[in-house]
Amino acid sequence: MATQGERRAETRRRLLTAAAELFAERGVDGTSIDAIAERADRTSGAVYDHFGGKDGVLIALLDTWVEELGLVIGAELSTATTLAERLAVLWRNVSEPVVGGDRWISLELELWAHAARNPDAREHLVRRYRGAWKGIVELAGRSGDASPEVGPAVIGVLLGLELMRRVDPASVTDELAVAALVGVVAGTSRPDLDPQTTGATAR
Amino acid sequence: MATQGERRAETRRRLLTAAAELFAERGVDGTSIDAIAERADRTSGAVYDHFGGKDGVLIALLDTWVEELGLVIGAELSTATTLAERLAVLWRNVSEPVVGGDRWISLELELWAHAARNPDAREHLVRRYRGAWKGIVELAGRSGDASPEVGPAVIGVLLGLELMRRVDPASVTDELAVAALVGVVAGTSRPDLDPQTTGATAR
DNA sequence: GAAAAAGGATAGGACGTCCTATGTATCTCG
DNA sequence: CGAGATACATAGGACGTCCTATCCTTTTTC
Structure with missing residues (x-):
């Protein structure tokens, strides 16, 4: 009973x-x-x-997924050796997630759009992702290449590419995605890049 | 009168x-x-x-902005010489848009989230962006580095990074964004990258 | 076994939204 | 100048949603 x-x-x-x-x-x-x-x-x-209420449902849902996803990714990362392999693990878990199926990315987008105009949701989201990233880095172990600052940018690229892949699947191959991610990591861990050659200026 | x-x-x-x-x-x-x-x-x-109806308002709004934005970007691109400079132009027009102010990115996200579950909106969106990309490439002139296939991925990275920057502004510097974009372009225009070293597999 | 508490069902009011049908003032053109 | 077309206003019905208040059933506690 x-x-x-x-x-x-x-x-x-x-x-x-x-x-x-x-x-x-x-x-x-x-x-x-x-x-x-x-x-x-x-x-x-x-x-x-x-x-x-409905907001509570949304928060609970995403918190659950992020937690589970972090565990899965952390476990897979521990078996990866090169930087590209690790980034490929991240990408695979976003583009073909085991946890939450296809749905959670759609939800993420909804939440981000919501957070873009709601300070409370924004704060919650920042904390959640920083925590998830921290957990991933710790589980991955000795990864000197994954400095903490790249986290948000890596997540941004992951979301953006997956967003595009959902609308136009053929346009984002796995190789392309990993190459982009490598570019992000290289961009932060090698600040010796000459700003003049990149054309970018500090904000 | x-x-x-x-x-x-x-x-x-x-x-x-x-x-x-x-x-x-x-x-x-x-x-x-x-x-x-x-x-x-x-x-x-x-x-x-x-x-x-409301959908019509949304479509009209975004079409107007994309058109204007394409013109602005195209004009600025014609004065850029290096690849990094061109990508910096793109990023600047997304992160500090002259057209539409801060608002249009929020709207884009809403539309993408909508398109992720609505086939009609999806088709409209794909057409619109492919057209915009084509226009940009043409206006930019002789850019052998910007092959047509990178378009969607570049736009995806732009949107994703801007999305993250809106939630956590300090996390995405201009240098970082440009580096990521360079990574994307390099990923498609150099298919000679060894898949085994990247850890990525064809889908 | 009785009292207390919890899980959940049910009904309904207040509210807001979409959209249509119709009205009216203004412009255009023969 | 007068008839038709245009541009927008107005009113209202049908619908769906949120949330509360109240009730019943089952479990726990003493």
Whole structure:
């Protein structure tokens, strides 16, 4: 016989997976709380009880995924030796994620768009990604090439390339993606690049 | 005395600028047609008459900006000589756009997220960017380094880095962005890179 | 076994949005 | 100058959403 706590945990899982599907299908704003509850064979009251509202569902969903994804990536990274291999691991886990399937990138985009105009969400997002990056670096072990500052930029390139790949799949090959990532890492770990030859100016 | 056509043109402009402001402030889904009309000192009837609905407003807005942006970029590119300089021009026009101010990137993200689950929007987006890229390449003139295939990937990196810069401004310097872009171009225009050393596999 | 607490169902009100149908003032053109 | 076309306003119905208040059922605690 299932205890109350077990049932509650299952309700939470059902609500989260239902929300993940619906958010990806119709977008966050296009998904009603009632729709989430209905797909989970629950009612809206359960959603409010568990997450307090739609924003709570979104945050919980992404936090869960980022955590799991960080673990997976960290594990794979420990077996990679070269920089390119490590970056390929990152790219593979974004373009063909084991965790969360195709959906989580769509959700990420929604959240970033949301964060671009909401200071609270922005702060949450920054903390979350910095933490994830830190965890990845630690799990990867002795990687002198992955200085902490590259983290955000690497993530930015990963998201941007995946975004493009979703719209125009043929345009972003794996080789291309890895080459771009190598470029990013090289850009920060080799500040000796001559600004005059790059044409870039400090902001 | 303003003619009818002139008044119509002004109404169109007012509606578009109002929509741009509101979309950036509250997001596309969070903006009602009535709110757009109200800020433009018009009524919802005018919006429907001009654009047929909210999607029409969004498309018209982005098409206008992409067109103008393409012209600006093309003009600046003609004075750039090295590859890095050209890529720096691209980055500058994304991170500090003259056209559309800060808003258009936010809108782009919304549209991409929308396109990720809407085939029609996806097709429109692909056409628009391919056209814009083609125009840029032509305006830039004899650039053998900018092969047509890099276009989408370059745009993806631009968007991704700008996305990250908006959330965490200090994390993406201009030098870093240009270095990443150089990496992308190098990745496609030099297919002689050994896949085994990069760790990437063909999909 | 009784009391307390928790998980969840149900119903409904307040609100906002989309979009259409119709009205009206202004312009265009024969 | 008068008829038609144009540009936009106005009003309102249908719909969906959020969230609260209240109730019932099951589990835990003493």
